[in-house]
Amino acid sequence: MTGSIGPADETPEFVRLVLDVVRRIPQAQVMTYGDIAEYLERGSARQVGAAMAGYGSAVPWWRVVNASGQLPEQLRGRAAAEYFAEGTPYDPERERVRLARCRWDGSA
Structure with a gap:
């Protein structure tokens, strides 16, 4: 994650x-x-x-993965530490979360 969020009026609506x-x-x-x-x-x-x-460094970016449960290679090591700390079902050998066990549907 490279960017950080700036003032709301400078951040595109979709990004917010x-x-x-x-x-x-x-x-x-x-x-x-x-x-x-x-x-x-x-x-x-x-x-x-x-x-x-562009903007995700200020949020828990490790909680957003691709469809196979992985992050970009350069972020996987940092994410693994977060997964272990939070108790996220994670397969360290395949470097991916176990989506079937930890996928959130957006419900409260």
């Missing part, structure tokens, strides 16, 4: 919506990029990924 969803993902659970786009009924998995890459 994505970051709001990510902030609400409970500990030990994850959503995929596509899940977030579907939940928002806006954008695509790629657009969510771009929002996270």
Whole structure:
């Protein structure tokens, strides 16, 4: 994650919506990029990924993974520490979360 969120008037609306969803993902659970786009009924998995890459450093970014349960390779080591700390079902050999056990659907 490279960017951080600036003043609300400088941050695109879609990015603000994505970051709001990510902030609400409970500990030990994850959503995929596509899940977030579907939940928002806006954008695509790629657009969510771009929002996270540009602005996601201020939110629990490790809780957003690709459809196979992984993060980009350069983030996996840092994410693994977060997964273990939170108790997220994680397979260290395959470097992916176990989506069937920890996928969040956005419900309260």
